[in-house]
Amino acid sequence: MDDYVITVLSNIGMISFVALSAYLLLLTGVISFGQQAYFGLGAYAAGAATAMLLLPIWAGILIGACVAGLMAALVGALTLRLRGLYFSISTLAFAEMVRLVLLIVEVQVEVDGELVGPAGAEGFHDIRWMFERDISLGEFMLLIYALLALVLVALLLIERSRLGSIFRMLGSDDLLADMQGLNVVGYRVLAAGLAGVLAGIGGALYAHFTTYVEPQFFNVMLGVHALAYGLIGGLGTAFGPLIGVAIDVGFLEAVRFIQGYRMIVFGGLVALLLIFMPRGLLDEERVHRLKARFRRRGDAHAAGS
Amino acid sequence: MLEVRGLRVSYGGLRAVDGVSLEVRAGEIVSIIGMNGAGKTSILNAVSGIRSPDEGEIRFEGESIGGLPAHAVVARGIVQVPEGRLLFGTLSVEENLLAGAHRRSPFVLRRRPRADLRRLFPALADKLHRPAASLSGGEAQMLALARGLESEPRLLLLDEPSLGLSPKLSEGVFTLIRRLRDRGLTLLLVEQNLRRTLALADRAYVLESGRIVSSGSAAALESDHRLLSDYLGTSAPAAFHSAK
Ligand SMILES: Nc1ncnc2c1ncn2[C@@H]1O[C@H](COP(=O)(O)OP(=O)(O)OP(=O)(O)O)[C@@H](O)[C@H]1O
Ligand SMILES: [Mg+2]
Numbered sequence: 359m360d361d362y363v364i365t366v367l368s369n370i371g372m373i374s375f376v377a378l379s380a381y382l383l384l385l386t387g388v389i390s391f392g393q394q395a396y397f398g399l400g401a402y403a404a405g406a407a408t409a410m411l412l413l414p415i416w417a418g419i420l421i422g423a424c425v426a427g428l429m430a431a432l433v434g435a436l437t438l439r440l441r442g443l444y445f446s447i448s449t450l451a452f453a454e455m456v457r458l459v460l461l462i463v464e465v466q467v468e469v470d471g472e473l474v475g476p477a478g479a480e481g482f483h484d485i486r487w488m489f490e491r492d493i494s495l496g497e498f499m500l501l502i503y504a505l506l507a508l509v510l511v512a513l514l515l516i517e518r519s520r521l522g523s524i525f526r527m528l529g530s531d532d533l534l535a536d537m538q539g540l541n542v543v544g545y546r547v548l549a550a551g552l553a554g555v556l557a558g559i560g561g562a563l564y565a566h567f568t569t570y571v572e573p574q575f576f577n578v579m580l581g582v583h584a585l586a587y588g589l590i591g592g593l594g595t596a597f598g599p600l601i602g603v604a605i606d607v608g609f610l611e612a613v614r615f616i617q618g619y620r621m622i623v624f625g626g627l628v629a630l631l632l633i634f635m636p637r638g639l640l641d642e643e644r645v646h647r648l649k650a651r652f653r654r655r656g657d658a659h660a661a662g663s
Numbered sequence: 664m665l666e667v668r669g670l671r672v673s674y675g676g677l678r679a680v681d682g683v684s685l686e687v688r689a690g691e692i693v694s695i696i697g698m699n700g701a702g703k704t705s706i707l708n709a710v711s712g713i714r715s716p717d718e719g720e721i722r723f724e725g726e727s728i729g730g731l732p733a734h735a736v737v738a739r740g741i742v743q744v745p746e747g748r749l750l751f752g753t754l755s756v757e758e759n760l761l762a763g764a765h766r767r768s769p770f771v772l773r774r775r776p777r778a779d780l781r782r783l784f785p786a787l788a789d790k791l792h793r794p795a796a797s798l799s800g801g802e803a804q805m806l807a808l809a810r811g812l813e814s815e816p817r818l819l820l821l822d823e824p825s826l827g828l829s830p831k832l833s834e835g836v837f838t839l840i841r842r843l844r845d846r847g848l849t850l851l852l853v854e855q856n857l858r859r860t861l862a863l864a865d866r867a868y869v870l871e872s873g874r875i876v877s878s879g880s881a882a883a884l885e886s887d888h889r890l891l892s893d894y895l896g897t898s899a900p901a902a903f904h905s906a907k
Contacts, residue, residue, distance in 0.1 A: 527762055541734045642754075
């Protein structure tokens, strides 16, 4: 595989974490325009761990995930009592605040005679864990997909657990969920924390893949795209948002003649899709039907043997 | 079991419930009857914690529960089946059924619904994997009831369970309510249909503009002709006879 293909595939993998992050919150019925903040926090925290504190990469990813997750849960606990649009606006405000703070934060330490660390608007350069160890882009891509697979398995397990139903109940009708004895805000804070972890992992990987991060990368467009992926792909299963990412980052990026018109084509595609499939490609109903078909086939097998 | 004293609920300046006191004893079916806008749902919402009361006391088995959040009230064994918005439409029938099992840890795989629930609601048993939005009105009402039972309540608050159902279907719902009482459940039932509700309930309260205007045993209220004609208007006798 040439580096271009590897880069596109890796981008699909890393952006998928942000898409899944937004998806998890969409499931519980809240729209966040701010998941890019946790992507950014994860990137900076993980970068600081490996480049400044010289910790191993797994520790960096873990720290990035935890910092993002805790921050997301904290922000969620403060804002999730707000209704609908007010919550959405507060997520956007928080994300912009994080970005603006990182634009001015300068904390650098000397490593091997060079200054390393966040340098305000310059960004955070020289996160060179991968190059110092001679790890190829291809190998790093495998790490990305291994983690993505792990996250997907975790999400599918949640999907089959009571927690998954609870998240969907909140999304379907939160007043009715309240009447079932569910602590609506509590479960949403939990979802926000988990969503923060997912975005944080994506950011941690991104920082190490590109060796630098700058606040400009996680502006609001990343958050809006993350939402759009779930809406295009559908909220019926965690594979929905991944399809959304693959269409945008994969197909549109790869087809070079669209370059320059990509936002227009993507926007048009989203509009068309939402007219004909308002709940996305893999919405709950289609997923119910697919599952029923599998189940019937499974039953037929069981009866036949 | 449940004791409400001097309950007041208002929305902005509008007083929807104005000093209501009522009581439900263990094993009873108690009904609140009243026309649209009388304040029936507001009373249930105050009891279940969906809306905190402005004034008044709500006690469940001696403990004051007025103003507790809904999940704390459910944890004490009071479950509300709301009017109209009954189901989680995007979830499957099975998931809706299990939605009531709040006492289970969220961190376990979903289990099957309890066997006796399947027996009580045979119509739902072979539709478990369909999306709940695809159910008919009667099936949806049954499922909402079944979900309420899944959380093993001690007091079930039913808000107009026959709303929008054909006479035959609502008869089915009423039969089911009777069977639930026979199994030891206590019910507070909100209805508009005076005649059919009195046939089912042990005691009833008649609510008008947020105030209780009449109360007593169902038999006593049923023989109160003034109430019947007030409530049902001039066509009352005809309606009363045609149903017999
Ligand atoms: N959320 C609300 N905001 C403002 N006013 C409300 C609200 N809910 C109810 N009301 C008002 O309070 C009064 C009582 O309403 P409530 O829903 O308790 O009546 P109800 O007896 O349940 O009626 P119905 O039989 O139509 O369900 C009505 O006048 C209604 O307009
Ligand atoms: Mg009502």
